[in-house]
Amino acid sequence: MADTWTLHLLHTNDLHSHFEKMPQIATCLKTSRQLWEAQQEHVLTVDIGDHMDRMDVRSEASFGKANVQVMNRCGYQYATIGNNEGITLPKEKLDEMYEQADFTVIVGNLLDKASSAPPQWAVPYAIHTLGELRVALLGMTIPFSTYQSLGWEILDPLPLIREQVAALRSSADILILLSHLGYQTDCRIAAEVEGLDVILGGHTHHTLPHGERVGNTLIAQTGRFGEHVGHIRLVWDRDGKQIADVSAELFDTASYAPDEALRVFLQKEKAAADASLFQPIAELEQDLHVNWTEETPFGSFLAASIRRWTKAEVGIANGGLLLSDLHQGRLTFAQLLESVPHPINACAVTLTGEQLASVLEQAIQPQIVHRELRGCGFRGKIEGWMAVDGLRIRYEESGQPHILAIEVNGQPLIREREYRVGTVDMFIYNRLFPDLLQGREIEFFHPEMLREVIASTITDRTLVQSAFLPRWEKVSPESSGHAIE
Structure with a gap:
């Protein structure tokens, strides 16, 4: 039997500050991680943007910092931004939002207009090493023109993805794109860019129960508002240096008990937001x-x-x-x-x-x-x-x-x-x-x-x-x- 490694990707997208779902999501993420790590398997937990929505008092009062604290407490490791983070916050508030993040923000197509450099709170890509397995993570957000008037430079993601995949393919075993670009764009990327193994998507709120294959790329998306947590199971053949198996499924958030500590934290955040607003x-x-x-x-x-x-x-x-x-x-x-x-x-x-x-x-x-x-x-x-x-x-x-x-x-x-x-x-x-x-x-x-x-x-x-x-x-x-x- 081939010597294999198993990698689990737990992913969410487009929660839009539905804080009522987050204690159950926290339980799903934590219990799943404990189970798989006990079996000597590996786990990455990521969010694909629009976690924040200023329609909730906690996000409005904190300019998204409450969302970052929730993500910290849930154990997220990586995230990209959606348009609700990117263009509903003034530039100075977005610059401050991730100051206390315990996770890495990846966004490759956003630059500070004044310096033409990536924002201080993000990286254009990341390579996560799990033993000898190297996982490259790219992140892209939808390029709305609104960014320009807020002091950002937003770039067309497709040429950047091509460039990053070409540069990283030789130094990484698995390539994953965190894409807040929408389902149709994800399908186009999968069809036109050779070398991406998985696209974890968001923005269009598609629910893909078992993901969709486009060429050699698996596309996954969980819907919206925290109704589901996505799970990708990737089996890596160490001898053949290739993916032996990959599958996608959705976990129903409602089937998990709420994380009590997070529930209490959110109650306190709401009280503080109410007092402010x-x-x-x-x-x-x-x-x-x-x-x-x-x-x-x-x-x-x-x-x-x-x-x-x-x-x-x-x-x-x-x-x-x-x-x-x-x-x-x-x-x-x-x-x-x-x-x-x-x-x-x-x-x-x-x-x-x-x-x-x-x-x-x-x-x-x-x-x-x-x-x-x-x-x-x-x-x-x-x-x-x-x-x-x-x-x-x-x-x-x-x-x-x-x-x-x-x-x-x-x-x-x-x-x-x-x-x-x-x-x-x-x-x-x-x-x-x-x-x-x-x-x-x-x-x-x-x-x-x-x-x-x-x-x-x-x-x-x-x-x-x-x-x-x-x-x-x-x-x-x-x-x-x-x-x-």
């Missing part, structure tokens, strides 16, 4: 209610806040971004976080009047208002009614809804004129409104998220009160006249 930031004189299918003062205030933040002539934002009411009286940042948990930023774009009218016309169609949205940082359910500021719009709803007249800051909209429009970056990324993408001079406003924008404007009583003035006027068919030309 429940400090009052404003006093509201009236309730601001949420309604996804009609105009509301809260929606209008969001649009007005974005308009002011971006110094635009017009503000537009979908009402589905608002998830819970803000009530009269003391307002805390924690309440804003609950209502507006998205890692979404403001942006501005220059549109012609014709393009702006087209966006608004599309926005009032029922299939758009009720459209379910996923991805691009959106944490809600549906698109919702389009909230606006700087506009007065008359529309008719009988049959197919259509707009009759638009005023911009008290003047009739001129189709040939250009207008500066403040909105949300989600619309640029999800391509829901094609006319927005045809605009000029798209500018992103980082790093502040929408809730931070609102926190800066909610103390302006005049702005709040003006949001109670209607912007949309629904008219009956008999009084409507003709639609705008």
Whole structure:
């Protein structure tokens, strides 16, 4: 019988600060490691990014440091970053996040823009030695253009992967890619880059119960929110210097008892976060209610806040971004976080009047208002009614809804004129409104998220009160006249 070594890879991805799952994950990781190491087998525990999500108070209050402490206590050895670590934190906060990490962060396609060097808290790759077995680990994160405006340089991962694999193949027995690039990209990499043995993936939340083979590469991904822990079993033939067997499976996190010490730690972290984020930031004189299918003062205030933040002539934002009411009286940042948990930023774009009218016309169609949205940082359910500021719009709803007249800051909209429009970056990324993408001079406003924008404007009583003035006027068919030309 051949002389073999067995390596177990335990991997997670896209936990998105679902801390309620982490004590069970901790038990899974620890008990599995104890079992296999008792059998003289080897274990590596890795995370593939988006462990952090600022929608949870512990991540928000600590800027992700609570997540790092959890990973330390779970025994992670390596991790790469996802977009939720990379582009929802200001650069200085990301630079600080991993200061106390007991694990190695690997990300090969991120550089500090000022120095063109890798960040101090990460390495471009690592080689882990287990006796005579050498395991090379690469890490890549999805190259969103947002990184550029945050002070980072983000690189196309594919050429780097080719380069690293070519350089490391002769000095490592096994090559593993920690990929927060998404399932489709992982499949492309596996097909085009010879020499990768395993791709541990994330970002697209695919659940691959037994992994997928593409050429000679096994691709694995565990879904999302900590519902599963992935397990790769690799058998190394020491005589033949090759992988004799490799398989993938998923462990159901719910089948493990919670780690009591981690559960208590998380309770303390939540209490500390609550104490920090429940400090009052404003006093509201009236309730601001949420309604996804009609105009509301809260929606209008969001649009007005974005308009002011971006110094635009017009503000537009979908009402589905608002998830819970803000009530009269003391307002805390924690309440804003609950209502507006998205890692979404403001942006501005220059549109012609014709393009702006087209966006608004599309926005009032029922299939758009009720459209379910996923991805691009959106944490809600549906698109919702389009909230606006700087506009007065008359529309008719009988049959197919259509707009009759638009005023911009008290003047009739001129189709040939250009207008500066403040909105949300989600619309640029999800391509829901094609006319927005045809605009000029798209500018992103980082790093502040929408809730931070609102926190800066909610103390302006005049702005709040003006949001109670209607912007949309629904008219009956008999009084409507003709639609705008």
